[in-house]
Amino acid sequence: MAKRPAPTKANLFKAQHELRFATEGHELLNQKRDVLVMELMSVAAAFMDAEAKLRDSMDGAFESFIPAYLAAGQETMKRVFASARSEVELEVAERAVMGTSVPEVRIGLGGEPLFTGLLDATPEMDAAVTEMGSVMGCLVEYIETVATIWRLATEVEKTQRRINAIENVFIPESRDAVTWIKSVMEENEREELFRRQLLKRRA
């Protein structure tokens, strides 16, 4: 049990103020958690869509790439990979949801698009390169939604821990302090009244 404060009026006002503050904070944190959970659910739905789109686009890319890969052979594929565009870069910006920053991801495609050379170019390879363009678009959405889900989930957990701390520790302690100070002050008042009455009777 927390140490009880001295039963004075100043401490009573302080404890009452803390109780009001904790109750308001509890209410606000509850609202914040509800908004975050709603946002989390909508991002989770977007994530499911993004995953389905990624799966479909990768299916299409594999359909084109596998025949091209098998027909070309190791040496040709090495040449093709050597001529592939320079590395893609992820660009991450931030936006805020209820004070929580969530990522906005973009992919910066580096260098020139793939050039396979006239001898290595097959329709399947060209189709695979084109399909990979749409895979990368879906991948951006996939990465962004997963990163957002983890950020929001972390924030929901943090908010829930704060709500629990206020609900189970801070509010009961403040309420206990207010009740205790009030009861001691009332007891003191009764003693004082009794003393006065006794003095009056003796006088």
Place this chain on the structure above:
Amino acid sequence: MKIRVVGDKLLVGLFQLAGVAGTTPATPDDTAAVIDDYLADPELGVVLVGSSYAAQMGPAFRPYLQRRKLPLVLRVPDREDQAGCADEIREYLQRSLGIRL
């Protein structure tokens, strides 16, 4: 930030066409070692792991997937296994936050 891919030759080859480099590990232990190496690289933002390779790692893959700081580790469908991250995320949200999708 850069992206890396870990998976079979087809998956790595496919992503190489788009300018994403990668590695094909021989065993599940190798997969974990490759992912650990990538996670130690401060220039990386995302590590994509082929679904069949992630499945071979079994429960050892879950901590990677639930990693919340960059680089993120994501499971992507490959030729043998079409699963993504949905099951793990759904299970995590239900177990830890009580949110049912």
